[in-house]
Amino acid sequence: MASPAIPIPASRTVGGRARANVDRWGQLVEAWLRGHTLLVYLFLYLPIVVVVVFSFNGTQRRVTQWDGFSIRWYENVLSNKEVQRDLGNSFIVGISTAVISTIAGTMAALGLQRTPKWFRLPFDALTYISVIVPELVIALATLVFFASTIGRDGIVTSATGVELGFGFHTIVPALSLFNISLVLLLVRARLSGMDRTHVEASYDLYGTPWRTFWQITFPQLLPAIVAGFLLSFTFSFDDYLITTFVNGAGTTTMPLYVFGQIKRGVTPATNAVAAIMLLITLSVLLVGQLLTRRRGAAGQDASVAGMIAEQST
Amino acid sequence: MTATAADRARPVEGGKARSRLLTGALLLPATLWYVVLLVAPILIVLLFSFGNRGRTGGYVAAFTLDNYLTAFRTLDPFFTSLRLSVFGTALCLLVGLPLAYFIATRATKRKALLIVLLVVPFWTSFLIRTYAWILILGPDGLAGFFQDLTGNTSFRILGTEPAVLIGLVYGYLPLMIFPLYVTLERMDRSLVEASKDLGAGRWATFRQVTLPIALPGLITGSILVFIPMMGEYVIPQLLGYGQVYTVGNLLYSRFLDNRNWPSGSALGVILILIMLAVVTVYVWFTNRGRTVRDVSVV
Numbered sequence: 001m002a003s004p005a006i007p008i009p010a011s012r013t014v015g016g017r018a019r020a021n022v023d024r025w026g027q028l029v030e031a032w033l034r035g036h037t038l039l040v041y042l043f044l045y046l047p048i049v050v051v052v053v054f055s056f057n058g059t060q061r062r063v064t065q066w067d068g069f070s071i072r073w074y075e076n077v078l079s080n081k082e083v084q085r086d087l088g089n090s091f092i093v094g095i096s097t098a099v100i101s102t103i104a105g106t107m108a109a110l111g112l113q114r115t116p117k118w119f120r121l122p123f124d125a126l127t128y129i130s131v132i133v134p135e136l137v138i139a140l141a142t143l144v145f146f147a148s149t150i151g152r153d154g155i156v157t158s159a160t161g162v163e164l165g166f167g168f169h170t171i172v173p174a175l176s177l178f179n180i181s182l183v184l185l186l187v188r189a190r191l192s193g194m195d196r197t198h199v200e201a202s203y204d205l206y207g208t209p210w211r212t213f214w215q216i217t218f219p220q221l222l223p224a225i226v227a228g229f230l231l232s233f234t235f236s237f238d239d240y241l242i243t244t245f246v247n248g249a250g251t252t253t254m255p256l257y258v259f260g261q262i263k264r265g266v267t268p269a270t271n272a273v274a275a276i277m278l279l280i281t282l283s284v285l286l287v288g289q290l291l292t293r294r295r296g297a298a299g300q301d302a303s304v305a306g307m308i309a310e311q312s313t
Numbered sequence: 314m315t316a317t318a319a320d321r322a323r324p325v326e327g328g329k330a331r332s333r334l335l336t337g338a339l340l341l342p343a344t345l346w347y348v349v350l351l352v353a354p355i356l357i358v359l360l361f362s363f364g365n366r367g368r369t370g371g372y373v374a375a376f377t378l379d380n381y382l383t384a385f386r387t388l389d390p391f392f393t394s395l396r397l398s399v400f401g402t403a404l405c406l407l408v409g410l411p412l413a414y415f416i417a418t419r420a421t422k423r424k425a426l427l428i429v430l431l432v433v434p435f436w437t438s439f440l441i442r443t444y445a446w447i448l449i450l451g452p453d454g455l456a457g458f459f460q461d462l463t464g465n466t467s468f469r470i471l472g473t474e475p476a477v478l479i480g481l482v483y484g485y486l487p488l489m490i491f492p493l494y495v496t497l498e499r500m501d502r503s504l505v506e507a508s509k510d511l512g513a514g515r516w517a518t519f520r521q522v523t524l525p526i527a528l529p530g531l532i533t534g535s536i537l538v539f540i541p542m543m544g545e546y547v548i549p550q551l552l553g554y555g556q557v558y559t560v561g562n563l564l565y566s567r568f569l570d571n572r573n574w575p576s577g578s579a580l581g582v583i584l585i586l587i588m589l590a591v592v593t594v595y596v597w598f599t600n601r602g603r604t605v606r607d608v609s610v611v
Contacts, residue, residue, distance in 0.1 A: 025515065033415045037427075040412045043483070044434045047445030054448065064453035104342035111339025114332070123340075126347040132537070133585070134544025136561055140568050140581050141354035144361060144372075147574075153371065177350045180343050231436075238438045240547055245569070255440050262444055262551060271448075274441040285436045289429075 048278060054268075055275035063266050073272035082257065083273060090254040092168060094237030097175045101232040104176070105183025106225055109191055112184075130181045139245040142174040146246055166248030174246050175236040182235075183228030190224035223292040230288040234281050355585075362578035370572025380579035390563040391587070397474065397549075397559065398542040401481040405489040405538050406531065408482065413493035413530075414523070417500070428494075435487040443480055443551050450476050450552070472554035480548040485541060489534040496530030497523070532596065539595075540588050560584055 054063060058070030077083050112120060130138070149156045150164040157163045194217070202212040240255040247256065254277060261270045365375040416427050434442065448454055450470040460468050470476045500523070508518040524531075546561030555562065560580065567577035 029515065030419075033411055033419060036411045037415045040408060040486075041430060044431070044486070047442045047449060047483070048434060048437060050448050051441060051445045062453065064448055064451065104346065107339045108343035111336050114336045115340065119340075123344070123347070126351060130347065130351050132540055133588075134541050134561075136544040136546050136564055137581055137585060138351075138354075140564060140577060141358050142350055143568065144357050144574060144578065145350065145354035148357060148372070173346070173350060177346055180346055184343065234436055238440060240440055255438075258440060258444070259547075262447070266444075266447065270444075274438075274444055277438045277441050281437045282433070285433060 051271055051274045051278060055271040057268055057271065059268055063268050063271060073268050074276070077269050077272040077276070080269075083254075086252050086254050086257040087276075089168075089251055090237050093171055093175065093239075093243070093251075093253055094233045096168070096172045097179055097236035098229050098233040100172065100176045101179035101183050102225060102229040105180045105228060106187050106221070108180070108184045109187035112188065113191065127181045127184060130177050131185070135178075135239075135241045138174070138177060139242045142170070142177075142242065143245040146170045146174075166246055167251045168248075170246040170248065171243050171251060171253075172236075174242050175239055176232075179228075179232035179235060182231060183225070186224045186228045186231075187221055190221055194220050226288060226291050230284050234284050237284075238277070238281060358578045358581050361575050362582045364575045364578075366573045366575050370574065372574050380576045381583070383576060384579050384583055387563070390558050390560045391583070393474075393558060394543055394545075394560040395587075397477055397481060397557075398539050401478055401485070401542045402489075402535050402539045404478065404482045405486050406535065409486055409489040409493055409534065410527070410531075413490050413497055413527075417494050417497035418502070431487055431490060439484060440547065443484060443548055446476070446480055446483065446552055447471065450479070471552060472556040474553075474557050476552040477549050477557045477559075480552040481542050481545065484545075484548060485538045488537040488541075492530040492533040492537065493527060494530075496527050500526045536592055536595065539591065543588060543591075544584060 054066075055073060056069050056071065057063070057066055058072060059065050059067035061067075112123065115123070146154075146166065148154050150170075151157065151166075152163060154163075198216045198220075199212055202216050207215070237253075238255055239253075240259055243253050244256055244259075247253070254273075258270070258273055258277065261267070261273065361372050362380055363376050363378070365373045365377060365379075367373045416424060420427050450456060452460070452469070456468060456470045459470075460466050504522050504526070505518055508522045513521065544561055544564075545559065546565055549557050549559045549562055550565075553559070553562075564577055564580050564584070567573050567580060571577075
């Protein structure tokens with residue numbers, strides 16, 4: 001009776017202790033993962049909160065010295081003629097770039113499905129290069145390009161005698177390079193995950209390619225196209241580096257204004273301008289999220305945010 | 314069924330020639346952009362890098378290696394950038410991997426929310442978010458806190474490499490997290506169970522199962538983070554106060570302050586070559602001895 005009973009509880013306690021140990025480690029790891037995640041999110045949002053809070057600072061002197069809630073700096077900034085003009089310029093740059101990039105990028109994504117390999121491989125290589133190369137390289141290359149063609153001593157200028165110089169017509173094309181590739185990648189990802197049965201059904205029902213595209217393909221691509229448009233807008237609205245290389249007289253944009261302000265020394269007004277820029281870029285995301293959420297009801301994450309997360313593979 | 318559908322679609326499309334014309338038309342704008350604003354400019358930069366500077370700046374045709382020789386005499390900014398990018402990539406990985414792992418495997422219902430919360434800062438003005446760190450790290454922020462704590466009134470964070478590093482990690486962290494998340498999300502969880510059933514501990518399972526699976530995402534993320542960090546200008550300029558002098562700063566001043574295009578072009582060519590070398594070595598090194606995996610960069 002006693003002899004077989006002994007090993008059983010013994011083995012049970014050994015096993016139990018080992019499991020308890022594993023569980024304690026497991027709990028520690030779980031707690032650490034949780035804490036780490038929380039801290040990273042705090043890290044990501046701290047700067048945004050700081051800027052927004054201090055933009056309501058009523059202080060006249062130091063930016064970070066809290067002196068009561070006030071919207072005086074917003075009034076101050078929004079009545080500033082320079083800010084008004086630069087804000088307008090930024091909208092012109094953002095919208096033009098987004099329109100060009102969305103159209104050219106979507107067209108290219110559709111065309112690429114039908115191309116032979118000899119064309120697709122170098123084309124894909126250029127797409128990836130334009131996305132991954134540091135912005136600075138694109139900035140200096142486009143500056144050199146525009147200067148040696150339509151600049152003061154450029155080839156086109158000396159041939160025609162007309163100096164086009166720098167301005168929106170150099171900023172927007174330069175910014176479009178990266179954004180065309182961005183839209184192309186977003187739309188292509190959507191296209192490859194698309195359900196072909198509807199397209200085939202449409203052809204079976206003698207739908208023309210034109211009608212099939214607008215009634216079947218386009219609605220399915222729309223979330224990616226909207227995401228591409230809004231992302232291009234934000235990236236070009238917010239761009240400093242390329243814009244500062246290829247801008248002309250009178251085409252100063254918001255980022256250039258803010259950068260100049262920071263270099264000259266931060267004032268409470270800087271925070272208000274900064275908060276306005278945050279607000280504009282955030283509302284673009286919000287609009288995108290609302291627009292695409294309704295479309296992607298089919299269970300998959302078709303929202304703008306989901307698409308960006310998916311796109312990065 | 315599919316064949317008949319395709320057969321029927323063909324004649325409606327109106328023959329091969331028209332189809333080809335349409336393909337060409339669809340690809341024309343993007344191709345034009347790539348050729349005119351990417352290929353041509355880089356070729357011009359390559360050409361200029363062997364030229365001379367004009368009296369008032371710009372370019373005078375010549376064939377000389379002087380610009381490269383000058384560049385090799387001022388390698389410090391390259392090393393600064395390289396150091397910052399290596400540490401920055403490593404930090405992004407250290408911070409990003411546990412987070413991506415948590416979202417992919419632990420967050421069940423809140424997964425979508427956590428992803429949206431990652432995208433939001435990435436989408437809001439990059440310039441403004443970088444600017445915010447001036448306030449946070451400045452004498453009224455963290456630096457001031459440490460000054461009071463230690464009594465050392467000359468303590469500062471802005472204008473040092475750690476400040477630039479914080480800015481770099483902050484700016485590029487999402488680009489590391491997204492690919493990591495996607496690979497971990499696709500991971501077959503039964504592999505982890507199997508590993509544990511076979512008696513492997515937590516660490517062994519992580520090292521031998523999870524990490525190899527996450528590797529493609531890890532490579533993609535590292536490249537997406539490393540390369541832009543190498544050429545970053547705004548962050549070192551704002552948080553480094555011009556005292557942390559990177560390739561970005563050097564290039565910027567050569568081009569816009571000195572208008573020395575040949576010299577700046579040579580620096581640009583070297584930067585492109587360094588990046589190509591790093592990517593090649595990195596992809597080769599991490600793929601060594603493995604079956605070829607799909608390592609798409611974007």
